[in-house]
Amino acid sequence: MPSARQLAWQALEFQAFVHFGMNTFIDREWGQGTEDPKLFDPTDFDAGQWVEAIKAAGIRGLIVTAKHHDGFCLWPSRYTEHSVKSSPWREGKGDVVSEVAAACRKAGLKFGVYLSPWDRHEPSYGDSPRYNEHFKNQLRELLTGYGEVSEVWFDGACAEGPNGKRQVYDWEGYYALIREFQPGAVISIIGPDARWIGNEAGVTRESEWSVIAVTGMDDLPNENNPGGIAGLDAQAEDLGSLERIAAVARQGGRLIWYPGQVDVSIRPGWFYHAAEDDKVKTLDQLLEIYYTSVGGNAQLLLNIPPDKRGRIHENDVRRLKELGDRLRATFAVNLAEPAKISATYSGPTLVDVRDKRGRLVAGHSLPALGVFVWELGGAKLFNVAMMKEDLREGQRIEAFAFDVWDGRDWKETARGTTIGWKKLFRFPAVEATKVRVRLLKTRGEVFPSTPERFGLFFDPFRVNPGAKGVDNR
Ligand code: FUL
16 A cells, blocks of 8 residues: 555556756766766856746656766755856855745645766766765755755666675665655655656556565565665566566565656757757657656656756647647546446445444445446547546555446447556547446455546547547547
């Protein structure tokens, strides 16, 4: 079952990743750590502009690269000179992290940090205990100096230091510090709270389980398991099937709650490159990513890299606004909201469902399989459907079908596997007076779906696939 912090994180649904730093000024994806800090000199830095552009897309949180692999720090760390304080920007008095955190707070966005453990500048890198202290010092600065931090994002890159030795990271020590100073913060990727989806292309699995079977008895990455959660290959095709769970169980494994996060950039690179100004993803590409990630039981972390001015480029700003406008137009009205819902069951018992405090949560718990019918109170036109599971007791639905009443018969319109936090699916616009969901396979009992956990929407700009003209999928 999810922790409270994982549930709150899941509800964010859509966050922005912001790659900004030395690489922005040297036009590279990975700096070497030998760059002159004087190169960092945004001419018109404006964190308020970032936040405004990001909010226009309907994004609810922002994660900034406080330090990337080149080691240059966007805040004036006391533990290195390789930072904004040695740059000409704001005469060395500036602090990007502080301005971004303040802008997020003002705009009501969650604020998180990416801090690269791999540091190509820091001389102590490779001298493991010494570098771990250095890294923890930097982490502590970020965790204590900038108000609430909602997420700490760690990638696993690791290399040898100048001493020719491979750095061994003290993950447990890093995590302990985060839990101590920011107990609400989610630790992602190389961390116990959110897992990498396995690609950087915005793709999710058809069956995206948040319940994952792991072989190791220890959740934490360690020397033998630098990749993260013990025994987990984040790129494996199957992470959560019953077959895999059974196989892992035979090896003495167990289940953890480990929801997926989809990191993908709005441009080809993670950092800004002027040569990519005309390669901003199209609205249709972004919509596709949104529907498969947010609508596929994952959180979307869309990277938007500011340019050398320290602003988000006009092309990206425009695209973010288009995306937000389109999502707002689509999800403004839940056409299933006034619906009368009836459910039929195919199982042995009906019992009251009570929460941990003994309050009645729902009239009946449903046996494994149920059929839910929504009477829409008249004909409604829709082309998007949404289903959500109540995750407080875990993720249980394995397969479902969605049918639309065509006046005479039920017509199967979609069929899918996992639901989890949210499932969104699109189909050619159809007008109907009632719809139904059939649960085809579940793991134990499922809470009755309520109108808040089911939705029908109409995307007014989506041309039916196959219709004449543009296929505006
Ligand atoms: C990776 C890094 O190497 C990339 O530069 C980028 O920051 C990506 C999100 O994580 O591990």
